[in-house]
Amino acid sequence: MSTTSAKLPKSAVVIGGGFIGISSAIHLCSRGFAVTVLEKARSGVGSKKDGECASYGNAGTFAPYATFGLNDDSPASLLTAGVKAFFGGSLMFGSTKSGDEDVANPLSFSLSASNASEVMKFAMHFLRNSSAENRVKTNEGLSELCKRASSSWKETLRLAGVNDARAFLEEHANRNGYLLLTKSRFDSKEVIEKNEERKRLLGDKNIWNHEGEGELIGPEMCKQLEPNLTDSAVANGGVYFKDAWSLRAPDVFLKKLAEFALKMKGPSGGSVVIKAGSSGEVVDVRGEQQNDEKAEIVTKSGDVYTNVHTIVVCSGWRSKEIAKMCGDGDIPLIAERGYSVEFSDTEQVSPSKLLTRATCFQRGGFIISPLQSRLRAAGLVEFGPDQPPTASNLLSLENSTRKLLRNFSDAPPRNKNSDWLGGRPTLPDYLPVLSRSSAKSNVIYAFGHQHIGFTLAGITGKIVADIATTTGAQQRGDDHFPLEPYAVQRFL
Numbered sequence: 417m418s419t420t421s422a423k424l425p426k427s428a429v430v431i432g433g434g435f436i437g438i439s440s441a442i443h444l445c446s447r448g449f450a451v452t453v454l455e456k457a458r459s460g461v462g463s464k465k466d467g468e469c470a471s472y473g474n475a476g477t478f479a480p481y482a483t484f485g486l487n488d489d490s491p492a493s494l495l496t497a498g499v500k501a502f503f504g505g506s507l508m509f510g511s512t513k514s515g516d517e518d519v520a521n522p523l524s525f526s527l528s529a530s531n532a533s534e535v536m537k538f539a540m541h542f543l544r545n546s547s548a549e550n551r552v553k554t555n556e557g558l559s560e561l562c563k564r565a566s567s568s569w570k571e572t573l574r575l576a577g578v579n580d581a582r583a584f585l586e587e588h589a590n591r592n593g594y595l596l597l598t599k600s601r602f603d604s605k606e607v608i609e610k611n612e613e614r615k616r617l618l619g620d621k622n623i624w625n626h627e628g629e630g631e632l633i634g635p636e637m638c639k640q641l642e643p644n645l646t647d648s649a650v651a652n653g654g655v656y657f658k659d660a661w662s663l664r665a666p667d668v669f670l671k672k673l674a675e676f677a678l679k680m681k682g683p684s685g686g687s688v689v690i691k692a693g694s695s696g697e698v699v700d701v702r703g704e705q706q707n708d709e710k711a712e713i714v715t716k717s718g719d720v721y722t723n724v725h726t727i728v729v730c731s732g733w734r735s736k737e738i739a740k741m742c743g744d745g746d747i748p749l750i751a752e753r754g755y756s757v758e759f760s761d762t763e764q765v766s767p768s769k770l771l772t773r774a775t776c777f778q779r780g781g782f783i784i785s786p787l788q789s790r791l792r793a794a795g796l797v798e799f800g801p802d803q804p805p806t807a808s809n810l811l812s813l814e815n816s817t818r819k820l821l822r823n824f825s826d827a828p829p830r831n832k833n834s835d836w837l838g839g840r841p842t843l844p845d846y847l848p849v850l851s852r853s854s855a856k857s858n859v860i861y862a863f864g865h866q867h868i869g870f871t872l873a874g875i876t877g878k879i880v881a882d883i884a885t886t887t888g889a890q891q892r893g894d895d896h897f898p899l900e901p902y903a904v905q906r907f908l
């Protein structure tokens with residue numbers, strides 16, 4: 417018996433170089449895997465190309481307080497939303513209120529022959545997942561991940577070789593908190609109950625006392641925190657997460673993390689390499705000739721990866737196509753398209769100085785974040801076909817931002833070179849899939865992180881490595897919270 421082969425690193429192929437892919441690569445390498453990350457963008461990890469990499473131009477908020485899925489509204493308001501969507505084109509999510517003058521409605525549909533059945537299918541699953549019982553499942557499933565988001569991000573940075581995580585975050589993050597301007601008044605029953613529920617969901621891991629802790633504050637206090645908000649913007653007051661933080665530039669953070677990953681030296685020869693462009697684009701996943709239970713991968717350039725111990729599918733919303741190649745067809749994963757626009761500082765005006773912290777306008781469904789020498793507004797939800805950005809969404813994001821900030825009239829037009837569209841990978845119960853494929857024994861799925869994929873990347877990478885290093889019967893996280901709620905089987 418050869419002892420040499422036992423020491424050889426096991427191989428892993430990670431499909432997709434977004435936040436989930438890079439975190440998975442770091443955790444797998446730290447457990448002794450030789451990891452190859454395949455990323456189809458020619459410019460590599462964190463690419464700007466419209467619609468392809470959600471990790472590029474997002475709002476960058478670290479959001480462990482986001483314990484509710486979008487299915488957490490009452491069935492009546494969801495039904496109203498569905499009917500209006502088909503007959504009215506655009507509406508507010510979970511609210512019968514419409515026609516606000518300062519912000520445009522955050523939700524739009526753009527149905528075409530190519531995507532109508534996909535959207536219908538998503539909608540049917542979505543409605544089913546909006547029952548009281550299923551909403552509890554979503555909130556509890558999300559909060560199990562959110563509770564561990566902070567500690568596992570710290571662990572991810574440490575494993576990647578970032579020695580001083582605090583200094584690294586000082587460099588890359590705005591640590592000034594997060595202000596959520598609610599669509600109902602801060603002292604309304606709805607907002608108070610939601611905050612209490614969030615506290616209950618996050619409480620036992622003490623995260624409530626850190627990034628997850630939200631304080632209800634009135635309009636005056638909002639104004640004190642952010643004097644450049646208009647009266648209309650702060651009219652309802654909101655929730656202030658004083659210990660929250662957000663990235664200055666998600667793409668820069670991701671690229672930096674990938675650089676650290678490439679230098680890693682894991683146990684037993686663990687390592688990370690990244691292939692981009694045609695040699696990183698997966699075009700087929702098929703059964704290995706020797707063993708049909710296992711999968712092998714084919715790239716556009718013709719490379720074939722055989723005998724791979726673990727394949728991780730984390731290709732954002734395109735994971736649906738790859739899962740289908742693996743034999744798990746028809747998972748109702750959808751691209752929940754979101755947008756961002758930016759206003760750059762000039763010698764005369766500094767839009768980036770108008771806000772001191774990421775501020776969310778719940779009515780408008782977007783977040784304005786002060787970044788390095790620019791201000792970014794990111795959000796909206798569009799269910800649309802795989803096509804270029806919808807110009808009216810970019811314009812409405814620009815106009816809404818202008819209306820919510822005082823002293824903005826002198827600001828230059830938005831920097832159109834920075835206009836961006838990203839597809840959030842979303843499943844109708846707003847929980848990710850974190851499980852082995854039902855059809856190929858060496859494939860692990862890690863997709864569907866909807867609005868909080870940056871936040872949940874650390875814990876996801878850890879879970880992927882846990883699954884890869886245990887047998888199918890023992891798919892549990894190392895602190896033993898159940899992974900069943902995230903199994904792909906719930907859609908098959």
Ligand SMILES: Cc1cc2nc3c(=O)[nH]c(=O)nc-3n(C[C@H](O)[C@H](O)[C@H](O)COP(=O)(O)OP(=O)(O)OC[C@H]3O[C@@H](n4cnc5c(N)ncnc54)[C@H](O)[C@@H]3O)c2cc1C
Nearest residue numbers: 432434436456470471474475476477698732754869870871
């Ligand atoms: C407007 C907006 C704002 C957001 N704000 C926040 C926020 O504030 N906080 C937060 O936590 N989250 C936020 N999100 C959500 C977050 O961006 C996503 O959940 C996260 O980026 C998903 O990461 P991912 O790695 O799963 O997918 P992606 O980042 O989409 O990465 C998938 C990668 O797979 C590659 N790929 C696809 N197909 C193939 C193939 N066949 N072969 C090889 N590679 C392939 C793609 O090119 C891409 O790079 C926001 C999203 C949007 C759109």
